[in-house]
Amino acid sequence: MMAAGIPPRASAEEKHLVLLRDGRTLIGYLRSIDQFANLVFHQTVERIHVGKKFGDIPRGIFIVRGENVVLLGEIDVDKPCDTVLQQVSIEEILEEQRLQQQAKQETEKVKMQALKDRGLSIPKADNLDEY
Incomplete structure (x- = not known):
């Protein structure tokens, strides 16, 4: 008998x-x-990857609206993993993620300033969805 859905x-x-x-x-x-x-x-766990480290944040029951799905796939737990990733604590991966995002923002600021110095202005897209 098949489970519903x-x-x-x-x-x-x-x-x-x-x-x-x-x-x-x-x-x-x-x-x-x-x-x-x-x-x-x-x-459900939310897996965060930063470099060769990852951390899992427990989320329990999770409902995902279909329009937000990019990819869905089955995980083959019997297949050996080719990549070597180090699992770290939730606190450590969140700090790594924060530092990565901060570095990305700094890089964006430098790019925007370089464009501004050359007479180009690009409107900010802070409120737009990123795809």
Whole structure:
């Protein structure tokens, strides 16, 4: 008997990874999917990657609106991992992420100033969605 909303080929015990439009990565057990690609996960973690480090933040039950899904895939837990990543604490990965974002903002400021010095002005897109 098939669980409600789960495609016939997807077992309820298989982990899935979903990449969201805002860049976040979620890993969990897919429990339901509908005609709009809305997803329901349980035992979900948000995985943050910075360089060769990653951290998992527990999120529990997570509902994802279909329009925010970029990629959905099954994780093969039996396949050996080719990349060497170091798992770190939540606090450490959040600090690494903050430093990475701060460095990116500084780089953007330098680029904007260089363009401004050359007589070009680009409107800020702070309120627009990033794809």
